[in-house]
Amino acid sequence: MAKPSLIEKDRIDGEFMRRALMSLPFLLVFLVFTMSCNKQAATLVQVQQIRSGDYVVVLLNDTGAVKQHSNKFMLEIRNATSNDWANVSNVQIQANMRMPGMGPMFGNVSSTRQAGPGRYEFDADFSMAGQWSFLVTFDPNGRAQFNLNAQ
Numbered sequence: 001m002a003k004p005s006l007i008e009k010d011r012i013d014g015e016f017m018r019r020a021l022m023s024l025p026f027l028l029v030f031l032v033f034t035m036s037c038n039k040q041a042a043t044l045v046q047v048q049q050i051r052s053g054d055y056v057v058v059l060l061n062d063t064g065a066v067k068q069h070s071n072k073f074m075l076e077i078r079n080a081t082s083n084d085w086a087n088v089s090n091v092q093i094q095a096n097m098r099m100p101g102m103g104p105m106f107g108n109v110s111s112t113r114q115a116g117p118g119r120y121e122f123d124a125d126f127s128m129a130g131q132w133s134f135l136v137t138f139d140p141n142g143r144a145q146f147n148l149n150a151q
Helices: 014-037
Strands: 045-052 055-061 069-079 089-097 113-116 119-126 130-139 142-150
Touching: 045 142, 055 142, 069 089, 089 119
Parallel strands: none
Antiparallel strands: 045 055, 055 069, 069 119, 089 130, 113 119, 130 142
């Protein structure tokens, strides 16, 4: 009886390898999905709170500070009496910086995205550090102005 050669003895089954390699992308997708689901929700910190008529408007982000350049914010609007989320619409935000002897500089503010009742996410980019004014308007007849210092 002839002894099998070293190559035949240690040969890996081609079908097994083909199946293992084909399942690798599915395994990677599964791992990425489970890792992204395990992320803890970011804790938001109040930047500023304003009372505006029947509403309390709160500006939040992940640090409680406003920085020059890119920022992600959450705006919460509640009924001042009941503290329930306010049913408002047409939430608009404008940012500007007053500059002595010149016209105002405008910040780049994205459209708001509703994240739930009375909660709105938006991004803002401030090209310069300094005092910025945020004007928040919403229906019915809501208006709040935040004065923020971007650092």
